[in-house]
Amino acid sequence: MSYFFILLATVGFPSGSGKDSVDVCSQLNRGIFTLMSSAADPTYETLAAYTNTFHMPFLSPSLPQTNFDRPMQYGISMKPQYLKAIIDIIKYYEWKSIIYLYDSDDGLLKLQHIFELTTDDYNLDVRIVKRIANATDANSFLREVESADPESRKYVVLDCNAENGKTIIVRHVHDIYMGRRNYHFLLTSLAAVALAYDGTKVILDAYSRLLKKKPDIFRNNFRRGEVYNNGTKGIDCRKLPVTPWEHGDKITHYLRKTDIRGITGNISFSDRGYRKNFSIDVMEMTINTDMAKIASWSDITGMELFPPNYKRVKVSSGLENKTYIVTSILEEPYLMYKRAEPGDILEGNDVFEGYCKDLADLIADHLKINYVLRLVNDSAYGGQDPNSPVGWNGMVGELIKKVSVAVSFFKQ
Numbered sequence: 001m002s003y004f005f006i007l008l009a010t011v012g013f014p015s016g017s018g019k020d021s022v023d024v025c026s027q028l029n030r031g032i033f034t035l036m037s038s039a040a041d042p043t044y045e046t047l048a049a050y051t052n053t054f055h056m057p058f059l060s061p062s063l064p065q066t067n068f069d070r071p072m073q074y075g076i077s078m079k080p081q082y083l084k085a086i087i088d089i090i091k092y093y094e095w096k097s098i099i100y101l102y103d104s105d106d107g108l109l110k111l112q113h114i115f116e117l118t119t120d121d122y123n124l125d126v127r128i129v130k131r132i133a134n135a136t137d138a139n140s141f142l143r144e145v146e147s148a149d150p151e152s153r154k155y156v157v158l159d160c161n162a163e164n165g166k167t168i169i170v171r172h173v174h175d176i177y178m179g180r181r182n183y184h185f186l187l188t189s190l191a192a193v194a195l196a197y198d199g200t201k202v203i204l205d206a207y208s209r210l211l212k213k214k215p216d217i218f219r220n221n222f223r224r225g226e227v228y229n230n231g232t233k234g235i236d237c238r239k240l241p242v243t244p245w246e247h248g249d250k251i252t253h254y255l256r257k258t259d260i261r262g263i264t265g266n267i268s269f270s271d272r273g274y275r276k277n278f279s280i281d282v283m284e285m286t287i288n289t290d291m292a293k294i295a296s297w298s299d300i301t302g303m304e305l306f307p308p309n310y311k312r313v314k315v316s317s318g319l320e321n322k323t324y325i326v327t328s329i330l331e332e333p334y335l336m337y338k339r340a341e342p343g344d345i346l347e348g349n350d351v352f353e354g355y356c357k358d359l360a361d362l363i364a365d366h367l368k369i370n371y372v373l374r375l376v377n378d379s380a381y382g383g384q385d386p387n388s389p390v391g392w393n394g395m396v397g398e399l400i401k402k403v404s405v406a407v408s409f410f411k412q
């Protein structure tokens with residue numbers, strides 16, 4: 001009935017074409033000082049092998065979010081590790097069952113990592129996992145899910161690039177759910193192309209700090225218009241034993257000691273080369289597809305909600321978990337006994353149907369209360385009754401006798 005989304009926005013770089021790994025050797029041979037890649041994760045293993053072997057500092061817009069077998073000893077990732085933020089959001093909204101849609105090679109790894117991060121006392125059930133090709137693909141899939149199971153709530157984690165994510169949600173709203181109640185869309189917005197800009201800034205800053213400290217560090221590296229490494233020309237990939245980049249450790253150290261302000265926030269790195277002390281905006285998309293910032297998440301402080309007057313947040317109605325008696329009266333088409341389909345056994349409130357039943361369901365769902373629908377004992381709306389202990393009979397009498405809610409349409 002209602003859909004909930006989390007978008008894990010990935011950075012808008014072209015995904016790895018394999019080209020970078022093929023080119024590494026010739027790059028090294030030209031005598032580079034630091035490798036900067038626009039490649040996303042698929043080339044990771046190859047790049048890690050090269051850069052670890054040759055002690056080559058490597059700045060990536062996005063190293064893998066997840067565990068990997070081969071740590072990047074000389075790597076720096078501009079993109080923060082945000083999976084912990086996703087877990088916190090899921091826990092905050094108490095999602096117990098998710099549909100996970102992803103569009104990149106490492107989608108399943110991330111999902112696995114999400115499982116690892118959820119603790120034993122929080123059971124997260126993944127109902128459906130599917131790789132999507134594009135927004136159209138995602139939207140038609142969601143439509144299938146809906147027609148197969150129109151009643152339940154669906155909590156969707158959309159792990160795809162920011163553009164696709166927004167398109168999927170906007171189309172979904174316009175497609176099936178416009179005019180229906182209870183929308184709630186969540187996006188985490190992570191800075192996109194800005195990471196590349198900040199990456200350049202990080203490199204410039206690190207080199208200028210290094211040169212300030214050791215002005216002639218590179219003096220022996222430039223000779224006759226060529227770049228030399230510890231006495232030999234360039235770095236020859238194919239020569240054994242390998243000659244690692246002589247300043248690789250030092251440069252990596254300076255890169256990881258960055259402390260500047262970028263357009264993706266304050267930039268500093270952990271010893272393993274991942275961002276630390278960063279924050280992420282948690283956005284909610286309203287039914288009008290306006291975006292509102294509802295919280296901010298940081299690796300140090302966790303999730304911080306903005307005050308409710310800024311943005312609607314989850315509020316307790318104070319009525320949760322209580323059972324209320326709802327009293328009503330049989331009156332077509334507002335409340336009728338439901339005719340059971342052959343083989344069906346109707347129980348509880350489901351023995352009834354009609355507008356009043358739907359209304360009671362809606363209210364109960366909204367306030368998160370339980371209710372028992374009962375017919376008023378004397379089948380009347382109620383009037384003053386001298387024989388009744390409370391002076392009234394019918395529904396009005398029930399109300400006075402502290403039945404919780406009376407649902408009906410009073411006749412004019």
Ligand SMILES: *[C@@H]1O[C@H](CO)[C@@H](O)[C@H](O)[C@H]1NC(C)=O
Pocket residue numbers: 133134136137
């Ligand atoms: C989306 O992906 C599907 C499935 O791979 C493909 O058939 C379709 O042509 C794609 N549509 C667009 C607009 O790229």
Ligand SMILES: *[C@@H]1O[C@H](CO)[C@@H](O)[C@H](O)[C@H]1NC(C)=O
Pocket residue numbers: 230244245246247
């Ligand atoms: C440079 O080469 C010499 C041997 O030629 C070696 O002892 C030294 O460790 C190398 N330096 C670096 C930083 O690799």
Ligand SMILES: *[C@@H]1O[C@H](CO)[C@@H](O)[C@H](O)[C@H]1NC(C)=O
Pocket residue numbers: 261265266279
């Ligand atoms: C960045 O650091 C400055 C202080 O150095 C602080 O005032 C600012 O709030 C920080 N920004 C973020 C996004 O954390």
Ligand SMILES: *[C@@H]1O[C@H](CO)[C@@H](O)[C@H](O)[C@H]1NC(C)=O
Pocket residue numbers: 266277300
């Ligand atoms: C986080 O960054 C702020 C400045 O932006 C700094 O004052 C603070 O000490 C940092 N915290 C940690 C734990 O590194």
Ligand SMILES: *[C@@H]1O[C@H](CO)[C@@H](O)[C@H](O)[C@H]1NC(C)=O
Pocket residue numbers: 316320321
């Ligand atoms: C309602 O019940 C659930 C599960 O028993 C519990 O986690 C939650 O805190 C309760 N809410 C209130 C407001 O008591």
Ligand SMILES: *[C@@H]1O[C@H](CO)[C@@H](O)[C@H](O)[C@H]1NC(C)=O
Pocket residue numbers: 325327374375376377398403
């Ligand atoms: C109707 O009467 C029965 C017993 O006479 C009582 O148990 C029940 O609570 C009454 N209905 C309502 C809605 O109060």
